[in-house]
Amino acid sequence: MKETTVVKNYKMLPTARRLRREMTPQEKTLWYQFLRTYPIKIYKQRIIESFVVDFYCAQARLVIELDGAQHYTEQGKAYDQERSQILREYGLYVLRFSNREIETQFPEVCQKIRQTIEARR
Numbered sequence: 001m002k003e004t005t006v007v008k009n010y011k012m013l014p015t016a017r018r019l020r021r022e023m024t025p026q027e028k029t030l031w032y033q034f035l036r037t038y039p040i041k042i043y044k045q046r047i048i049e050s051f052v053v054d055f056y057c058a059q060a061r062l063v064i065e066l067d068g069a070q071h072y073t074e075q076g077k078a079y080d081q082e083r084s085q086i087l088r089e090y091g092l093y094v095l096r097f098s099n100r101e102i103e104t105q106f107p108e109v110c111q112k113i114r115q116t117i118e119a120r121r
Helices: 010-021 025-035 074-089 099-104 106-120
Strands: 043-048 051-057 062-067 093-098
Touching (some): 010 043, 010 051, 025 043, 025 051, 025 062, 025 099, 025 106, 051 074
Antiparallel strands (some): 043 051, 051 062
């Protein structure tokens, strides 16, 4: 188990800033319609180690990832598994949703995030 303090690779800052400016439609939906005004602080495009996670709630030690088509290739699945394992070693919990879930089951996605944050506080 790595130390519980989340490490930040500042070399990733330009990438994180670009990703914040160029959020996917699904990321924008989740951010502007739910996470941005959530009563507990949630960050978008946060650097953890050498990764930029879609959303991060430090208080709940929760990472929220939205997965597009590239995540369902063999290479994408392998990368996500490795990345999730590294994040778990920091004591973080990773919630993953497909872009399709954001588009078709938005209230359920929000409820799952809410429940997970409350359970982990």
